[in-house]
Amino acid sequence: MKFTKKNILAQATVAATLFTAVGTLPFGQAVVTQAEEVGQVTSANPTADTTSKRSISIWKYQVRDASELGERGEGSYETVDKDVIPGIKFKVQRVLAVGDVSLTNPREQKLETEYTIDSEYAEQIITTDVNGKAYLDLGIGRTNDGIYLVTELTDDRTDLTATAGKRVETPADPFFVHVPQTSRTDLSSLIYDVQVQPKNILESLVNPDKTINNLKGDSVHAGQEFQWELAAKVPAGLWQIAAQDGTIDVYDAQGNIVRTSDMVKGEPIVIRDATGLLQPNFSMTDQLDNQLIYKKDSAKVQVKAGETGTWTDLESTDYTVSFDEATNTLKTTLTEAGLVKVGTASNGFTDIRTVLTTTVKENWNGILDNNFTINYQIPGQKPKTVTPPEENKPKYYTGGFDIEKTAEDTKAVLADAEFMIAFTLEDAEAEKFIASDGKAYDKGATLPDGVHFLVAKSDANGRAEFDGLALDWKDANADGLVQEDEVSRKYWVVETKAPEGYELLKAPVSVTVNLTTEKNDSVELDIVDKPKTDLPFTGGQGTTLLVAIALGAITIGTVAISVDKKRRQA
Structure with missing residues (x-):
């Protein structure tokens, strides 16, 4: 008889109700059986x-x-x-x-x-x-x-x-x-x-997990696209073939047994209502943060086999996608064809995910996270709702900073100064500046359609600002989760146009941007311009005029003498 435990089943779901046993032994029989x-x-x-x-x-x-x-x-x-x-x-x-x-x-x-x-x-x-x-x-x-x-x-x-x-x-x-x-x-x-x-049947550990660009935290320049991934293990028994005739319980949405349904040996275990397929079912729902802008028709469902498998797109007939603009909610649902494909054990699919693309508005600053929900039901089992732990939510983040432009001589704020930024000191010195697509280009380059350099201009209060900048996540404590104090990036600022009467800043200056630099009214960078100097005189305007008049008179006299001489000879 087998008492030693074998490898635990990789996938299992809620509890079953039948019990089995065979073989009897006459009492008093001498042989040990x-x-x-x-x-x-x-x-x-x-x-x-x-x-x-x-x-x-x-x-x-x-x-x-x-x-x-x-x-x-x-x-x-x-x-x-x-x-x-x-x-x-x-x-x-x-x-x-x-x-x-x-x-x-x-x-x-x-x-x-x-x-x-x-x-x-x-x-x-x-x-x-x-x-x-x-x-x-x-x-x-x-x-x-x-x-x-x-x-x-x-x-x-x-x-x-x-x-x-x-x-x-x-x-x-x-x-x-x-x-x-x-x-x-x-x-x-x-x-x-x-x-x-x-x-x-044990609970199915679908292990829901959400990532951004396949990471737990990421940042791209505000206005640019980034991807979210909603992943899970395929629930065991998502699509089953009955091994024998029998009956199974039918549960409603509240988990109450409402009736029983027949299982037919060799046939799929499927419970239908008047609308068609009722159980099994599988869907993923993501109520996006209201700052996120969903890219229309970007959502798709993918599967893979094993940890080392490659994510593969399902056919469009294997799932449906719905998006509610009023609540900013996306939902993907496997069709019957998708349930058969994903749930059939012989196909070997172990993981399933929904991927979708979003943006935030240009110049948006801050940190975003949101969760998702998996709903599924296996025939003969209660409906399940599963959500990743709140502390495991991935985060998208961007930051910004403020510049104050002042005069060295009067200490007054200066308007109309213009600035551009670079990723490195080398880029700044080479005039290779960041554009709205988050990439760096030579200042004189022709930019792609719809792309423009990031330029900040000081206003009447001497303030200029850069917003929606991509930041880095260091994960210093190696916990795999984004902490606000671990997010920052250094940028280099170049003054590209000085206010009237003042000198340009002659060297790039650095500024460290994090998730707090845009949250208050403080100035992260104070740039002071020197006034233009008074250069020595190069000659008065009156002398120049007299010289011009004298030269003109000499020319006129010379012409007159020449004309008179010719007249007399004639």
């Missing part, structure tokens, strides 16, 4: 004896989805090739039927109406051990013979190592156990150690 090894006690005598020990043994296993639940158990032990779940608690109570009611299923039969709790028996709590087994010893003889109600309790384990961090979200349905129980295969035999093997 598998049933004896697990404590199975049976008897070929149809009359309950007074010498056999009575007990209930519960074995807890995990499965991937409803297709692996198997058939209902028979009260005897079978080897199950599944991973066990230790630490699960069960409450055991003895019950009494009301009147002539035959107790078969506590889900269908009501407490107090059709059965009551036997106060003569103290309820017991038993817990599965490292082998996934919970055992209740009811003693020898007929004293504790009767019908027992077994209820699986909510998974409250503090150590989830054995199930890779996953819990049982929905316990198995309660069930009645007759002790001793008539053998399901030999109706003339009794089972004194009743073995039940409920199976659970």
